[in-house]
Amino acid sequence: xxxxxxxxxLACAQFLGCAAQDTTRLVQATSPPANTSAPQTAxxxxxxxxxxxxxxxxxxxxxxxSIRFAVxxxxxxxxxxxYQVAQELETYRQKIGFDFVIMMGDNIYGxxxxxxxxxxxxxxxxxxxxxxxxxxxxLGNHDDPNDERLYKPFNMGGERYYVFKKxxxxxxxxxxxxxxxxQLSWVDQNLQNTKSKWKICYFHHPLYNDGRSHGPDLDxxxxxxxxxxxxxxxxxxxxxxxxxxxxxPEDNIYYFILGNSAKLMTNDFKPSDQMQKGFDTDRGFxxxxxxxxxLHFQVISRTGQTIDGGVLDRQTQPSASxxxxx
Numbered sequence: 001x002x003x004x005x006x007x008x009x010l011a012c013a014q015f016l017g018c019a020a021q022d023t024t025r026l027v028q029a030t031s032p033p034a035n036t037s038a039p040q041t042a043x044x045x046x047x048x049x050x051x052x053x054x055x056x057x058x059x060x061x062x063x064x065x066s067i068r069f070a071v072x073x074x075x076x077x078x079x080x081x082x083y084q085v086a087q088e089l090e091t092y093r094q095k096i097g098f099d100f101v102i103m104m105g106d107n108i109y110g111x112x113x114x115x116x117x118x119x120x121x122x123x124x125x126x127x128x129x130x131x132x133x134x135x136x137x138x139l140g141n142h143d144d145p146n147d148e149r150l151y152k153p154f155n156m157g158g159e160r161y162y163v164f165k166k167x168x169x170x171x172x173x174x175x176x177x178x179x180x181x182x183q184l185s186w187v188d189q190n191l192q193n194t195k196s197k198w199k200i201c202y203f204h205h206p207l208y209n210d211g212r213s214h215g216p217d218l219d220x221x222x223x224x225x226x227x228x229x230x231x232x233x234x235x236x237x238x239x240x241x242x243x244x245x246x247x248x249p250e251d252n253i254y255y256f257i258l259g260n261s262a263k264l265m266t267n268d269f270k271p272s273d274q275m276q277k278g279f280d281t282d283r284g285f286x287x288x289x290x291x292x293x294x295l296h297f298q299v300i301s302r303t304g305q306t307i308d309g310g311v312l313d314r315q316t317q318p319s320a321s322x323x324x325x326x
Contacts, residue, residue, distance in 0.1 A: 056095055059298040059309040066291035067167045068096060071202075072261040073104030073239030074140065078120035082262035084302045085283050086124035092287060092300065099133055102171065104239025104259060105140025105204030107154065112147045121153070129153065136164060138173045140204035140239065145175070163190050169290055170196035176203035176238075179223055187224070191231035198290060198314060199233045206238035206257045208247045210272040211280075213265045214240055228253055234315055235295070243268050244279040244286075244299055246308060252315050258299070261285055277308045 060068070070089060075082055089101075108120050122129065129135075137154035138161075139145050149156045156162060160175040161183055172190065175183060191199065206214075207221040228236070229251050239259035247255035260283050268280045282301045289296045293314040299307040 056092060057300075057304065057306045058092070058096060059306060060096055060287060060289040060296050061291070062096060062289070063291045066289050067169055068098040068287070068289045069166070070098050070101045071104070071237055071256075071258050071286035071288060072101060073237075073257075074106040074242055074259040074263045075103065075124075075261045076106060076108040076120040076142070077262040078109075078116070078124075079262065081264070081283050081302065082120070083124045085261050085285055086128075088300065088302050088304055089285050090125075090127045091304075093128060093131070093133065096287065096289075098287065100166070101128070101133060101135045102173070102202055102237065103135055103137040103154070104202060104237060105138045105176075106142045106239065106259075106263075107137050107140065107148060108144070109142050112144045117151065136171065136173060138203050139175050139177055141177050143177075161186065163194070165196060167290075168196050169198040169200060170194045172199070172201040174201060174203035174224075176205040176217065176220055179220055184223060184227070187227055188231075191227060191233065197293075198235075198295070199231065200235045200237070201228065201233055202237035204238060205240050206255070207236065208250060208255050208274060209238075209241050209257055210245060210247075210270055210275050210278065211241035211243055211257075211265060211268045212270050213242070213268055225251065232315070235312070241265065241268065244277075244284055244307060245269070245275060246277040248274045248276050250274070254312055256286070256297075258284070258286055279307045 070093070072085070072089070108116055110116065125135070134155055135153060137148065137156060139148060145160055148154055149158055149160055160178065161173060163170060163172050165171070172187065174187065205217040205220055207216055207224065209216045233253055235254040235256070237256050237258065239257065241257055242259045242263040242265040243257065244260055245257040249255070262283060264283055266280055269275070269278050279299070282303065284299055284301045284307055287298045287300065295312040295314070297312070298309040301307055
């Protein structure tokens with residue numbers, strides 16, 4: 001009798017152990033790629049004034065008929081941090097309702113096989129793609145223009161540089177890796193011809209940047225800033241430096257660097273008077289809402305912490321500049 005009971009006990013223990021192993025395998029199979037640098041802290045708590053009923057810290061006004069979009073940069077690693085940023089971004093999308101995302105380049109690191117496009121873009125951003133969110137990419141120095149400009153989900157239309165409009169906002173997506181005379185002529189002509197109230201340019205390499213790892217692209221600055229000033233560009237987004245930085249307006253133009261949506265350069269900043277806000281300790285993304293002459297922005301880390309936010313006034317005169325930051 002005792003031997004029968006002992007045998008039954010051992011058999012149950014073995015069954016439960018196998019079931020636990022099967023459950024572990026299932027969790028591992030449906031989780032993002034493992035990485036030892038995964039965050040160990042819970043999302044930061046925020047003040048009640050910025051917290052929605054869902055518990056998210058939402059600083060955008062969410063006005064009717066406004067234009068809302070997200071900004072990500074240097075995403076294409078396929079690693080755990082990219083999946084975490086994408087998941088947090090999707091959580092916010094469900095509450096604020098943006099319908100497009102602009103990408104600052106380095107969209108696919110390494111090889112560019114169909115499996116790479118799946119692991120480094122389609123899978124982490126699948127909920128947004130399934131919801132009809134459009135992604136508008138530019139090329140970075142790690143991107144393959146022959147593959148990516150033809151990749152339909154990047155909405156580049158087969159071109160290295162292009163323009164698209166949303167309401168009264170014109171977005172100029174440029175190829176900063178190969179800024180040849182033909183592209184400069186295109187920028188000149190299209191900035192001159194646009195009638196949109198807001199002109200936003202975005203590309204990979206920053207014109208102003210306080211990072212130690214890359215720094216600003218001075219040749220590109222010489223090429224582009226005369227055109228930006230001449231035609232009244234309002235705002236410029238870039239990536240490349242794997243940090244977030246908001247630059248003090250230069251020539252009445254707002255500059256943002258957001259290249260930390262998957263990659264990260266910690267302790268990267270050098271002292272500077274031109275930096276208004278910097279963040280180099282975690283990954284993140286930006287949310288933007290434009291309505292009339294106001295642009296609201298909020299920068300959020302992968303753990304849900306609001307890093308930066310504020311309101312920018314649309315510039316009306318070359319010599320006038322006004323911006324308030326929270």
